[in-house]
Structure formats: structure tokens, C-alpha cells
Amino acid sequence: SRTHRIAVLAGDGIGPEVMTDALRVLDAVESKFGFSTERNVQLVGGAALDATNNETPLPAETIAACENSDAILFGSVGGPKWENLPPDIQPERGALLPLRKHFGLFANLRPGVCLPSLTHASPVKNELIPNGFDVLCVRELTGGVYFGSPKGREERDGETVAFDTMIYKRSEIDRILRVAFTAAMGRGKKLVSVDKANVLASSVLWREVANEVAKDYPEVELSHLYVDNAAMQLCRRPDSFDVLVTENLFGDILSDEMAMISGSLGMLPSASLGGKKEGSELYFGMYEPSGGSAPDIAGQGIANPIAQILSVAMLLRFSLGENDAADAIEKAVSAAIDKGFRTGDIATGAATEKKVGTSEMTDAILAGI
Amino acid sequence: SRTHRIAVLAGDGIGPEVMTDALRVLDAVESKFGFSTERNVQLVGGAALDATNNETPLPAETIAACENSDAILFGSVGGPKWENLPPDIQPERGALLPLRKHFGLFANLRPGVCLPSLTHASPVKNELIPNGFDVLCVRELTGGVYFGSPKGREERDGETVAFDTMIYKRSEIDRILRVAFTAAMGRGKKLVSVDKANVLASSVLWREVANEVAKDYPEVELSHLYVDNAAMQLCRRPDSFDVLVTENLFGDILSDEMAMISGSLGMLPSASLGGKKEGSELYFGMYEPSGGSAPDIAGQGIANPIAQILSVAMLLRFSLGENDAADAIEKAVSAAIDKGFRTGDIATGAATEKKVGTSEMTDAILAGI
């Protein structure tokens, strides 16, 4: 039978508990669809800092385990305990940025979904999103101002100046646009490219390349929005978007805004994809919930496991090619929601709902597989 | 009697019609409070492009008029007619950025107000903002990635790369933080500084300077938010903010998001302040509505004039020192809203409302002066 290798990095906060449940779901689809995974469990984030005497949130063994895997299943990292460490070794920055760069994970896919039955959880008025919404945000993840050089500070004319460089190569823009156009082809065929071409030279190039790549995808309707306008439209008419593509920093801001507007951060998975594997349509990738480690509710058994479980589905689809298993998980999640199962973050208190904790929600999902 | 000089730049779209009405309100407070203004009316934006055969949206006469004034009252610029011109001479970019730079207008004050009686117009659920909200966004306006150099493109290793530089001097951060702290002292004494210090060197300096300047304002409670988190919190709990301060690009994005969330873009003025005038507490400044030129409704007499009228109030307060006149305008606007007067953008259709056009709204405001 088919065997795959995955690195499992649960991390901090609610990470370990939702990871446990996501792996139960993985077990279930493995038996059902006849494949298996070798799971290399490693420390990351605060857990790794604690184990290494604050040396690093990303130990060499962890990187090695990822290198020897087909994909990384990531939980979440960070918490108050490590907040005052130097930025470079803080759990989020010190683990996420190096992982992205080391594995060339340039394409961050972040679905922003508000199910029609969960519009009450969105901060946006229900009448603005009568049918919920389903947006895919494609964020460039290894370029731009995150990694551009020079970056640093120096003394000029007797005072400190600090600088960062927002920089894009044509090829970097080209490849992320192709990921976005391909995604749009498989969805509603509408792509919005977000930039600040009225101010930034890097955005002028971004827009040029977007218009060029568009010629290879004549069926997709491409439009452009300035980032300030995009931030406005996401609040007012999130359901008018299909796929949105943008550079690293704008994607950081807009995908979080979109996630908050969806109202169910606890349900949103994400994929960070690198190149395709040799001779295959599959990507090496890292999969993780869009939300954070939620230290305030960690250990209570009440976290919503769905974001982590749907991250497993994305991993199965994009990195392992186990599409049937991915479909089965996604259907089982929808079914559990349709049956009224709700963790605290998405509950209204309505009589038709069954309010559950982490493991009961997972049981409800397992029942549908 | 006191005489002041102002440059009046109505611009495009709804600019001219709301400017006409704002000047009627200025006339009224002049007679009532015994001062006068010399008004130097000039072209800007698309109107200037049309008059100069597409040479410039900011003619030399316009700049000269501003130089000879105590303040600039600005309408709005832009529209489909000029959208395909080269970026450098487009109405928005080609007029706004040079005006900001030429006059050193480093402090952009953008109130994001949702009156308790207008929460229906916000895209955010009313139960999240039962009492509306009142946030002041202080945006740095002449630094950062907007003006940093190098900016441009070149060939490297056989392909085009394009770059912008996000750069801040300590003194630039210091002065905008002082504006924000001072504003916070006059309000709720809560200041949130927004940065991306987990990624950007310029943000690390920003945060350091913010913490230092805070020592001079011990009564103000300073906190820090990452920009991605700020974009989320503005959607979910806008009423938890008092004053927000941030750098140019983040301010562009967040102040627009905040304006949209307030639901009444047509009511929001803004001030862009330069240095204080010699031996005075008054600033040279430019005052304009936060919304755009709304070409779709221009010429129909239905635009909400309140943003332009409240821009006059800000001008009177910050640049002319006519505080009683400013207060009178702000009170008259509130009174007109309380009496039920509503332009289309803020109307619900409720029986208690009086739906009016631009000039009737202005008449209602004049009645309160």
C-alpha cells in the first residue's frame, strides 16, 4: 500500500491538542482509503525553545525531519512565555520565516470561508453576506519586504535611520501569479490582484507581470485593486471576491482581515507551497491553521479542531495526491456543521445546536468518514 | 476684524459641489464669529490636467496660491477620464503626494467616527458597536516606503527587479508620535501604535521611539499591535480604539479600512498637518474629505457635504485658531443628524428620517449655526 512521510510539528498553545485530533482523522482516512503515513514528530516554537534552553525555536533535527518528508503538518506557535525574547528567536518569526525561506514556500493559499450557516459568527452584517462567502487568498510568501536587503539600521547625519527593502524579481511575481490563475481556473475564474501601483515601483512591475501572465489564462477575468481599496472592499462586500493574489506584506494584512471577517478563524486551514516535486503535480508544502496558538484557551479541550483537520485535507490534496481522502475529510466537516455541532467559537446558543468540545467535534467528523 | 488666507482647491467629481456648500458654511461662521477669509480658488487634479492639456494635475499657480495661504481647503481629485494617464501625472498621485512633500505635511489626522445613530450604515454588526465608535487615526504622511530611495527598477542576472525602500529616521518617528500622544491627551488617553516589528527593521526603530516618547506622556496608556492584528481588531472591536498611530503605508490601509467600517465615508474629514507656524500653536495644513471624488454620483446634487464641511471645521481649529467657529460647525452637523436629516449614503428609509440632497443637508446645518 502507498506510504507517505510527513513531519508533524504541533508547537504551542492549542497546537498539540488540535494536532492529536487531526491525526485521529488522518488515521481514519488512511484505513478507509488504503494508504499510510510515517509521522516524524518534532518540536517547534516555544516548545523547542523550552527544550533547547532558549537557543532556537527551530532545531536542526526539526529541519532535518522536514527535509526527509513529503510535507509538513504544522500546529501553531507562540505564547506569552516567549514574547519578550529577541525577535529573531521568537517562536513565530524564528520558526515560520526560516521554514518558509529554507523550503522555498513561496505560495501561501489561505481560504477565507464563511459558511452560509455560520454568518452569525462574522463581524459583518448578515444582510451583506446572505450566502456567506468563499474567497481564496494567494499570498506571495518568500519575497518582498520580508526578506529584501538591505534591511537594518545605521547612523546618518547624527541620527539613527532604519530601513527595509521591498523588492520583487519578475520571475517571483510570475510564478505566484500562475499559482493564482491556476487556482482561479478551478474556481469562479475571477482573480483580483492587489497592489499599490500608484506609489510603489515594485507594484508597477507586479501589475505589469499580472497583465502579461493573464494572456495565458484568457478564461480568467483579472482585475486590479489598490491595497487600501481592497482593505475597504473586504469589509463591505467580501462575497464579491473569488481569488485574490498579492505580495507578502499586503497578503499578511489582507488575509488576516479576511479571516477575521469570515468569523470562524478556528475553521480556516492554510497551505504554504514550494515548487512541484520532480516529475509530479504534487508540491512540497507546509499546512497549518490560519489562527494562532490561542494560549488563553489552551489545555481546556474547547478549541475548534477544524482548522487543523482541514489543514490535513489540504496536505493530502496538494502534497500527497490523496484526493479522495481530502474530499472525504472536507465533506465530513461540512456534515458535522450541518448536523449542528458547534465549538464555542462558532456557537450562537440556538436550540438546534449541539455545543461540543474539541474531541467531540472530531468524533462528529469521524462519524462522517 | 481678523482676516485669514486660504487656498481653495475643489478638484473633481463631487469636489466642486460639496466645496460650494462648505464655503456657504464658512460664510456663516465668518459673519457669526467676526472674521473673514481671503479665498484663492485654484485648479487641481483632473480639472488642472484638462486646463493644462494633460501637463500637470498640480500647476505652479496652484502651489504658489497654497504657499501664500494659511491653509489649504481641498476637495477631491480623480475620475475615469484620467485613469489611464502615466502614474506620475494621475490626479491623486500627481497632486496629493507632491503637495504633502512640498509642504512637509507629515501628520495625517483621520477621524473614524460612527455616530450611535448611524451604526446601521456600518458593515459591522450593530451589537458589536452598540454606541458607535470614535477613533482617531494618526498616519505618518511624508516618510516610509512612499518617498524612500532607492525606488525604481533595474536588470539583475538577466531579469527585471523592482524595489522600494521603507525607511524612517528617528526624528521622523519622534515627531509623529508626539502629535499622536498630544491628540491622545485631549481624548481618551489610549494610544495604539501599529507596526510590524516582528519583521521590519524600520518597525523595530518605530517601536523603540514610541516607547521612549511615551515617557513624556505618562498619562497616556501606550500599546503596540502588529499591523495584521490591527487589521483584524478594527473589524471586530473598532470601539476599543481611541487613538491609533502608524507609518505611512500601514496608515493608508488601516485608515481606509476604518473609514469603511465607520459606514459613513461621506462624513469623515481629514487634516494633513505640517510644522507649527513661527511662534504659534497653529499648523499649516491641508484639509479634505476622507472619501474620494465619487464620479458616479457627481453633478446630481446628492453627495453628502458633511466630510467637506467638517474639513472646514478642522481647518478653522488647527490652522486658523478659530475654535469657536469650528465648535459651532461640529455642533450644527450633529444637530442636523439628530434632527433626522440624511443624505442617501446614510439613510435607512425609516419614517423618522428626512432624506435630503447636498444643499438641503447644508441648509439644515446652516440652520444650526
Ligand SMILES: CC(C)[C@H](C(=O)O)[C@@H](O)C(=O)O
Ligand atoms: C509571525 C509573522 C512573522 C507572520 C508573518 O508576518 O508572515 C504571521 O503574521 C503570518 O502571517 O504567518
Ligand SMILES: CC(C)[C@H](C(=O)O)[C@@H](O)C(=O)O
Ligand atoms: C492616491 C494615493 C497616492 C494616496 C495614498 O496612498 O496616500 C491615497 O490613497 C490617500 O490615502 O490619500
